[in-house]
Amino acid sequence: MNETLKIIEKRFSCRDFSSKKINNEDLELICHAALQSPSAMHLEPWQIIVVKNEEILKKLEASGMEYLQSLDDNSGYERIMSRGGKLYYNSPCMIVIAIKKTGMELIDLGIVCQNIVLAATALGIDSVICGMIRNSFNDKTKEEFKKLLKFNEGYELGISVLLGYANASKNSHEMDLSKITIIE
Numbered sequence: 001m002n003e004t005l006k007i008i009e010k011r012f013s014c015r016d017f018s019s020k021k022i023n024n025e026d027l028e029l030i031c032h033a034a035l036q037s038p039s040a041m042h043l044e045p046w047q048i049i050v051v052k053n054e055e056i057l058k059k060l061e062a063s064g065m066e067y068l069q070s071l072d073d074n075s076g077y078e079r080i081m082s083r084g085g086k087l088y089y090n091s092p093c094m095i096v097i098a099i100k101k102t103g104m105e106l107i108d109l110g111i112v113c114q115n116i117v118l119a120a121t122a123l124g125i126d127s128v129i130c131g132m133i134r135n136s137f138n139d140k141t142k143e144e145f146k147k148l149l150k151f152n153e154g155y156e157l158g159i160s161v162l163l164g165y166a167n168a169s170k171n172s173h174e175m176d177l178s179k180i181t182i183i184e
Contacts, residue, residue, distance in 0.1 A: 007121050012172045014126035015083070017091045017164035021052070026123050027093065030163070033119035034095070037112045040104035046112050047098040047152050056148065057094060061087045063145070064135035076135075087132050091162035096133065098151045099158035109158045116161045126166040133160035 001009075027050055034048050051057060064087045068077035080087055088094060097112055099105045117127045137145050137157045146157075 003122075004118075007118055009172060011117060011121040012126070012170045013128040014162070014164070014166045014170070015089045015128060016167045017089050017126065017162070018167050019090065019092060020165045021092050022125055022163055022165075026125060027052075027163075029123060030095070030116055030119045030125070033115045034097075034112050037108070037115045039108040039111070040102065043100075043102050043104075043108075045100040045102045045105045045108055046158065047100075047155050048112075049096040049098060049149050049151075051094045051096060051149065052092065054092075057088065057091070059148075060094070060133070060136040060145065063138070063141045064088075064132060067135045067138045067140075087135070088130065088162055089128070091128075091164045093163040094130075094133075095161045095163065096149055097158040097160065098146075098149075098155035100152075100155050105158070113159060113161055120161075120163055124165075125163055127164075128162050130160045130162050133157065 031048050031050065034046075035044075037044075037046075039045065051060075065077065065080065065085070068074060068080065068087075071077070083089075095116060097109060099109055102108070113129050117129060120127045134157065142157070146155075
């Protein structure tokens with residue numbers, strides 16, 4: 001099996017990070033992999049924002065937890081609390097991807113995320129693509145966080161990727177080969 005396929009097989013969604021920090025050289029390589037992503041009409045409708053600041057990460061997490069707790073259906077809040085109460089799983093680094101509307105930005109966003117997580121895995125760094133960032137960027141806090149994270153004008157929240165080192169490794173999920181249909 002070639003190296004790329006081994007990395008794809010090895011990658012898993014980490015939800016329990018250690019406090020070990022990621023060095024800047026590796027973060028730069030991961031960001032370069034993100035920027036090498038293809039995009040529709042080569043518009044590159046993304047902004048890659050690397051957040052290592054612990055206070056900002058704590059503020060994002062507190063906002064998201066407060067939002068989840070305020071919902072009429074707070075099952076999401078209860079689920080996170082049952083897992084230790086950490087919305088971002090103690091990740092020491094978050095990449096927030098801001099996007100500009102192009103009509104194809106969601107496809108492009110998926111490609112960027114995949115490049116980030118595969119590059120991270122290749123470097124021995126664990127990750128999880130984290131849609132929970134939307135809870136932090138709720139109607140009450142969205143503009144504050146866009147300013148704090150220095151969003152470019154006209155960009156909105158896309159998604160985040162949490163990076164770090166897992167407290168324990170995990171096998172990737174078992175493949176369900178019934179999901180494949182081949183038409184000849």
